[in-house]
Amino acid sequence: MRDLFRFLYRIRSTLMFLGLLLVSMTLLYSSNAHHKAQAISSSNAVVGTIFTWRKEVTDYASLKEVNRKLAEENASWRNRHISTYTPMEGLFAKIQDTIRQQQYRVITTKVVNSTWHKPKNYLTLDKGTKAGLHGDMGVIGTNGIVGVVSDASPGFASVISVLSPDIKTSVQMRRTGHFGLLYWDTNDPLTSSVIDIAKHARIAVGDTVETRGGDGIFPAGVTVGVVETVEDAPGNNYHAITIRLSEDMTRSGFVYVVEDLHRLERDTLQLENERP
Amino acid sequence: MIVTVLANFLRFLVLMLLQVLVLDHLDVLNGYMVPYLYVLFLLMLPIELPAWAQLTAGAVTGLTMDYFSSTPGMHMSACVVMTYARTNLLRLLAPREGYEFGMRPTLPRMGIAWYFTYAGLLILIHHLWLFFVEVHRFDSFFGTFFRALLSAAFTFALCLLAQFLTTSPDRSRR
Numbered sequence: 001m002r003d004l005f006r007f008l009y010r011i012r013s014t015l016m017f018l019g020l021l022l023v024s025m026t027l028l029y030s031s032n033a034h035h036k037a038q039a040i041s042s043s044n045a046v047v048g049t050i051f052t053w054r055k056e057v058t059d060y061a062s063l064k065e066v067n068r069k070l071a072e073e074n075a076s077w078r079n080r081h082i083s084t085y086t087p088m089e090g091l092f093a094k095i096q097d098t099i100r101q102q103q104y105r106v107i108t109t110k111v112v113n114s115t116w117h118k119p120k121n122y123l124t125l126d127k128g129t130k131a132g133l134h135g136d137m138g139v140i141g142t143n144g145i146v147g148v149v150s151d152a153s154p155g156f157a158s159v160i161s162v163l164s165p166d167i168k169t170s171v172q173m174r175r176t177g178h179f180g181l182l183y184w185d186t187n188d189p190l191t192s193s194v195i196d197i198a199k200h201a202r203i204a205v206g207d208t209v210e211t212r213g214g215d216g217i218f219p220a221g222v223t224v225g226v227v228e229t230v231e232d233a234p235g236n237n238y239h240a241i242t243i244r245l246s247e248d249m250t251r252s253g254f255v256y257v258v259e260d261l262h263r264l265e266r267d268t269l270q271l272e273n274e275r276p
Numbered sequence: 277m278i279v280t281v282l283a284n285f286l287r288f289l290v291l292m293l294l295q296v297l298v299l300d301h302l303d304v305l306n307g308y309m310v311p312y313l314y315v316l317f318l319l320m321l322p323i324e325l326p327a328w329a330q331l332t333a334g335a336v337t338g339l340t341m342d343y344f345s346s347t348p349g350m351h352m353s354a355c356v357v358m359t360y361a362r363t364n365l366l367r368l369l370a371p372r373e374g375y376e377f378g379m380r381p382t383l384p385r386m387g388i389a390w391y392f393t394y395a396g397l398l399i400l401i402h403h404l405w406l407f408f409v410e411v412h413r414f415d416s417f418f419g420t421f422f423r424a425l426l427s428a429a430f431t432f433a434l435c436l437l438a439q440f441l442t443t444s445p446d447r448s449r450r
Binding site: 012013014016017020021023024025026027028029030041042044046047050051053054115117118119120122124158 | 293296297300303308310327328331334335338342343344345346347348349350352353356357360363409410411412
């Protein structure tokens, strides 16, 4: 018995090494499912603050581009505003429109840190639970989708980028309505793949891919990208489609976080259906 | 003693900030090569530090990196592997009469041959582990291997540069 203890004492550093390795491997494997709350992420307050410092410095370099984008977007919203429409018939005054109701709410946030050259990419946003952010909310940019919020602290949120194989977003072809999944396996920050679209669907190069909606994360019809190549490997029932992402993930300044206001209602209903 | 602790803590802070604020955003060849200079902190820990303290320092350093890059366990495992290798490598590379007390594992102090073996091997171990855990598969083995190799060379060059810039041969006590 004493020999055993002496032996254990002699290899104590190896034992400690194995213990620490086990801890890190547990962290590594328990974090793979993205919807689980991640304790270790850049939504941590200290980390977020340090990234904010950096952003305050680097922001000046991209001001011109950000301003141009915002002006373009303002113009497009202005075009849709009620005051730019003249009524065709003046008989009815709509005081309370009960035909439509708001389904999505949008929160503007700034990206304080982002990566795009790693096998799994993340963004950090400068707003958190205090601004109403929580996990599983969609994030869209000016031109297309950006990612899904994975975790939020009071002041910051971390987002799994679409440049990560951890999320698969439900998308469809704007022209034909065939739907598949957006899955990033190209390892290139400008492109992504669309999988699970059956071969009988006619997909042309140049077709627009948009979100399908209905998952409670993204609204339907948000642009994702444009089909670049379609390949049909023999023996495979699905197209291999590569698309060019419309949002330039290497330069996201401001992004919008989308909240589905009816999500709870729909999720409750779906849960009741699943119950035996 | 207290000066050594403070110097190491300061080195930790400076290297960590340099890593997350500058080096992580350095897109060399579209992110093909990523230097992880923060390992220099672990390389420069005092030689006589007990193994448990080295391993703890490695785990904490890796975990801090993980917080910044949202990669739970990835840097931590690489750093723990590296510090464990360091405890054994220091024993293997010890001079015949043993290390002098207060000897620092730096290039001007230990000589080129010793330092290249020591730092080169440890950085390579760290980067190989890190890059393979990051891609999490072996199918493009040589692609990942060369990525790790080139990044390790980059990190090593930065380590040398950092030492030439900060230590002078006569003042390399701490």
